[in-house]
Amino acid sequence: MNPVIRGPLYAVVPAAGVGQRMKAGIPKQYLTLAGKTITEHTLQRLLSFAPIESVVVAVSADDPWWPTLPVATHRRIHAVTGGESRADSVRNAVAQVLMDGGEDAWVLVHDMARPLVRLSDIQSLLAATTEQGAILGLPVVDTIKQAGADQRIEKTLDREFVWRALTPQLFPAAALYEALSGDLAAVTDEASAMERQGWRPALVAGHSDNIKITVPEDLPLARFYLARQFEEQGGL
Ligand SMILES: Nc1ccn([C@@H]2O[C@H](COP(=O)(O)OP(=O)(O)OP(=O)(O)O)[C@@H](O)[C@H]2O)c(=O)n1
Ligand SMILES: C[C@](O)(CO)[C@H](O)COP(=O)(O)O
Numbered sequence: 737m738n739p740v741i742r743g744p745l746y747a748v749v750p751a752a753g754v755g756q757r758m759k760a761g762i763p764k765q766y767l768t769l770a771g772k773t774i775t776e777h778t779l780q781r782l783l784s785f786a787p788i789e790s791v792v793v794a795v796s797a798d799d800p801w802w803p804t805l806p807v808a809t810h811r812r813i814h815a816v817t818g819g820e821s822r823a824d825s826v827r828n829a830v831a832q833v834l835m836d837g838g839e840d841a842w843v844l845v846h847d848m849a850r851p852l853v854r855l856s857d858i859q860s861l862l863a864a865t866t867e868q869g870a871i872l873g874l875p876v877v878d879t880i881k882q883a884g885a886d887q888r889i890e891k892t893l894d895r896e897f898v899w900r901a902l903t904p905q906l907f908p909a910a911a912l913y914e915a916l917s918g919d920l921a922a923v924t925d926e927a928s929a930m931e932r933q934g935w936r937p938a939l940v941a942g943h944s945d946n947i948k949i950t951v952p953e954d955l956p957l958a959r960f961y962l963a964r965q966f967e968e969q970g971g972l
């Protein structure tokens with residue numbers, strides 16, 4: 737393991753959302769992808785990554801689906817109650833990591849809605865992290881426009897140094913908990929909370945199939961990518 741990570745490594749998985757943009761009638765993390773729920777895909781991948789001590793999942797207080805999943809009783813899975821926002825949910829889970837793993841623990845925060853994350857990308861993230869953490873991301877390949885309130889172009893942004901943030905995002909648990917203790921309204925990922933503290937996390941290139949299932953057309957896309965990953969691995 738990277739010597740920067742001096743304590744135990746935990747995964748934190750925010751999974752207390754309602755999936756409004758998916759318009760599926762149930763929270764998107766419980767939709768089925770090739771015979772398993774998105775939740776089962778994501779957790780089975782994290783559980784198969786040996787350096788992870790255990791996985792703390794933030795679920796909604798009134799989530800009736802979570803207790804029905806066999807993975808919910810896995811010995812390396814611990815559920816906590818999520819919060820109003822993704823950041824609140826992550827903070828609740830990191831609090832549990834600090835109780836279980838102590839002040840030296842590190843956390844790998846990964847969206848439940850990203851079931852196709854490659855273990856090789858998680859390995860690259862661990863190998864590349866500095867003391868200031870690291871996140872998976874991808875350099876943008878489109879031209880980037882800034883819009884006005886009237887949805888007309890204000891200006892074209894220089895895309896040379898523009899990346900899309902993905903997850904996992906890797907940070908020391910104690911520092912992340914502290915960073916998530918302020919106003920979280922503008923915090924849509926863990927790195928933005930750390931940046932407010934002056935941290936400059938490393939950006940590690942991931943794969944474009946690490947999609948966040950967000951809108952209806954993402955499900956068939958996820959099915960395509962899952963089949964392609966399966967073929968790449970020789971059907972393993
Ligand atoms: N209060 C919240 C909101 C979101 N999440 C989780 O954060 C991840 C990324 O959030 P997003 O894709 O926005 O999921 P939802 O909030 O469910 O989607 P929507 O915004 O369409 O409702 C998801 O795994 C979601 O379950 C969470 O744990 N707690
Ligand atoms: C954390 C994240 O997946 C990085 O791109 C993204 O910010 C989550 O946004 P959401 O609106 O909570 O899905």
